[in-house]
Structures are given as structure tokens and as C-alpha cells.
Amino acid sequence: MTPKIARFLAEQQPATPCLVLDVDRVEQNFAALRAALPLAQIYYAVKANPARPILERLVRLGSRFDAASHEEIQACLAAGAAASAVSYGNTIKKVSAIRSAYAAGVNMFAFDCAEELDKLAAHAPGSRVYCRILVTNAGADWPLSRKFGTTIESARALMLRAGELGLDPYGLSFHVGSQQTDTASYEAAIGRVAMLFTDLRDSGVNLRMVNLGGGFPARYRDDVPGIDAFGRAIMRAMTEHFGNDLPDVVIEPGRFVVADAGVVSAEVVLVSHRDRNDPQRWVYLDIGRFGGLAETEGEAIRYRITTPHDGGAVGPVAIAGPTCDGADILYERSNYRLPMALACGDRIELLSTGAYVTTYASQGFNGFAPLAEHYI
Numbered sequence: 443m444t445p446k447i448a449r450f451l452a453e454q455q456p457a458t459p460c461l462v463l464d465v466d467r468v469e470q471n472f473a474a475l476r477a478a479l480p481l482a483q484i485y486y487a488v489k490a491n492p493a494r495p496i497l498e499r500l501v502r503l504g505s506r507f508d509a510a511s512h513e514e515i516q517a518c519l520a521a522g523a524a525a526s527a528v529s530y531g532n533t534i535k536k537v538s539a540i541r542s543a544y545a546a547g548v549n550m551f552a553f554d555c556a557e558e559l560d561k562l563a564a565h566a567p568g569s570r571v572y573c574r575i576l577v578t579n580a581g582a583d584w585p586l587s588r589k590f591g592t593t594i595e596s597a598r599a600l601m602l603r604a605g606e607l608g609l610d611p612y613g614l615s616f617h618v619g620s621q622q623t624d625t626a627s628y629e630a631a632i633g634r635v636a637m638l639f640t641d642l643r644d645s646g647v648n649l650r651m652v653n654l655g656g657g658f659p660a661r662y663r664d665d666v667p668g669i670d671a672f673g674r675a676i677m678r679a680m681t682e683h684f685g686n687d688l689p690d691v692v693i694e695p696g697r698f699v700v701a702d703a704g705v706v707s708a709e710v711v712l713v714s715h716r717d718r719n720d721p722q723r724w725v726y727l728d729i730g731r732f733g734g735l736a737e738t739e740g741e742a743i744r745y746r747i748t749t750p751h752d753g754g755a756v757g758p759v760a761i762a763g764p765t766c767d768g769a770d771i772l773y774e775r776s777n778y779r780l781p782m783a784l785a786c787g788d789r790i791e792l793l794s795t796g797a798y799v800t801t802y803a804s805q806g807f808n809g810f811a812p813l814a815e816h817y818i
Contacts, residue, residue: 443748443793447705450818451791458709458789459729460814463491463796465499467703472503475658475695478673482691485529487656488514490696490797491704495817497521500699508656508694512539515548525549531615531694533558533574533590540565552615554592559600563607570612571604572653573597575638577631579619583659583742586619594638601642601649613651613689614639620697621743622657623666625675632676636683651690652680658693660701660794663744669698697797704796706734706813710788711764722758725780727790730763730770734803734813735792738772746793751781765808 444464451462475484485508486500492514497507498521506527509515518528525547530540533554540551544566551566553559554574562571576591592600597614604611614635618627635652642649654676659666680688712726729735737743747761756779763770784790803813 443705443791444703446818450816451705451707454816456707456816457814458707459727459733460816461704461706461734461795461800462816462818463493463496463700463704465495465703465817468496468700468796469499469503471699471703472500472505474669475693475698478669479676479691479693481677481688482654482693485531485692485694486699487531487694487696488518489801491700491800492517493800493815493817494521496700497523508696509548512536512542515543515546519546529692529694535561537561537565544569550612553600554590555596556600556603559604559607559609563604563609567608568610570610572613572615572651573600573604575614575616575631575635577616577618577634578627579617579622580624580627583619583621583623586617591616594634598638598642601647602645605647611642611647611649613649613653613692615653615655615692617655617694618657620657621659623659625667625672627657628654628672628676629679632679633683639684639689649689651692653692653694656694656696656698658695658698660697660797662794663746699797701797702794704794704799706792706795706799708790708792710784710786710790712786713784722760723780725759725761725784726764727761727772728764729792729813730765730772732765732767732770732804732807733763733810734795734799734801735763735772736802737798741773741776744773744776745795747778747780747790748793749781749784749790750788751783753781755782756780757782764810767807 446464447462485506487508489510501522507518508529508531510532528548529550530543531552533552549569574591601611616631709728714724759780760774761772
């Protein structure tokens, strides 16, 4: 929690649940990323948090943007981004969305199949395109499924065809999974993509870019490697496989840029003993999985929690949200221990919640209002 957020919570006592995000910390994280990977073009993954104050600050810092929808593209443009600084990075796009993006001046699109490539050729002629390769997500706390990406063999055929369709076969991309904690995953993926890159160049395709995706981790309960460690591993692998003839390097960070800039302030609704013979208490908060904490699915992302009673005796707890849905359980197996003095009405904070929280919040499940947002 930054001093700015702590001061805002103490002085304003905003109604819970709410997110309070320090935009200055976003700038600091962006600067750290730029220092760790100075040769990379940074495309902020808008889906992590598309709030206008964040986008406007990043525009001023010279960021580019990875958008996943027509609406995200419009948000970037409204915040002052140039259309040429926006990449339409979703491999699944409506024809109407492709047309509107192209009409707005966006000329960089992702794809991973022949059908999507045909749509781009028909509705965004001449655009730069890049093909997403399927790679392992080992080491990621929030791995991506086989929903995205194609094989090396298929990608080769698709990139050859892109030129035949009048598109500009700009590059290749991959994503090693969100909250990736193993630097070796980037090194292995770079090696895999580099072989195809060289093969396509030798076949006459004018490839110029490798997109490393995002995945850079934030610190939650456990320590993670610093961004400098990822920068060193990535540049070591790029140099090993490309030598001095480096292609354009693109990265698409989201979580790393905004996660630790935000704090969710919540209220304890109930603390109960469900079984007198079980030492585990159940702690119910006024925010849960449907209020924005969707990444607690499978207890994958484990947020740090602070309370007014920190420093006192603690005991095991299960933590759940306020709704009547039985799936609205945040943590039951992850060995959370909270103060024995914790009681109904206490305010608690969930740290590093600036990413993938506001955008996951429901619009009124059980009648609960969406998460309030304060950008300072």
C-alpha cells in the first residue's frame, strides 16, 4: 500500500467495497519495465485495468496499447492515444469490430487461424498482422488455455499466406501465461519462436517483430522474481537466438503495471464458527468472486490481506464473499490465517488488487453494486 493510498483511506473512509489506485505507482512500474527492457516497445494490456486516469497517464509516458475489443480501442483513442499506437491483440474479433478499428486507423492485428486471417484480409487490407504461437504456460499462476495460439507448422503456412492475401506479415507472438514466475518460460518460448522466424525469413517473408506477450508477475503473498531478472533472461535469449540482428521486440504487460498500484478496501460482514470442533473460522467479506475477485478461482491468485488487528494472535480461516452463490469462496485451502480479534464491521484491505478486479466485477449479481473506484 502506497502512502498516498493509506492517507486517502484514513482521511476519506470511502464506502466499501472499493478500489483505491495510486496512478503515480503506475508510472513508477512503467518506468521500471522500460529500464529493464529498454529495447522493447511497451503495449499496455488494457484489459488489466482500462480506467481513464491510467490510460491518460500512460499516453503521456509514451506507452502503446494492446486492446482486446472495439470498446478498449475507443477508450485508448479517447484517452489521447494515436491509432497507430494501438494493437488489436485479440485473435477472436467480430467483422464489425475489425472494420471499425481499421476505419479508426488501427493497422496492427493478431490472428491464429486461417479463418481470422481471411477476415483481416477482407476488412483490414494491407494491415500488419502477427500470428500467435501456442507455448507452454508452466510456471504461471494464472495459465492460459488452448483457446489461443496455433502450432509452429500452422503458423508457418499462415504467415506465408498472409502476404499472398495482401497483408503485411509483421511478426510472431506468444504468451507464457499470466502471473508467470519462471524466467525460463520466456527463454524457452523465444527459442521456439526464433526457429520459425528464421525459417520464414529464409523463405522470403519480411518478418520484423517478435511479441513476447505479457505475464510479468506482481507480488501477492509470495515473493516473485523482480522485473530486472525477467529483462536479463529475455535479452539473453533474444541475443542468443537473433545475434545482432534483433527484430522489433514488443511486450504487453498489464498486471505488472497496475496490480500493486491498487488496494481493495472491504468490510467484514460476518465471522463464524461453522463447526465447534473445527478451529477454522469462516470470514465473509462484502466483496467476493462476483465483486471482482474472479482470479481467486482455484485459489490461483492469493492476495495479501491486512487488518486493524495485525500483530495479535491468529488462527486459520476460510474467506468468502457475500453472495448466495456456493461458488463465492475465495480461499479455503491456501492456509490463510487472520487475527482472532477480527470481527463484523472491521475494515480490511486486499493488497495488489489494481489488475483484473474492476473489469471482472459483475454488474449487479444478487443486487450488489459494482465495485467503486477511486484513482488518486
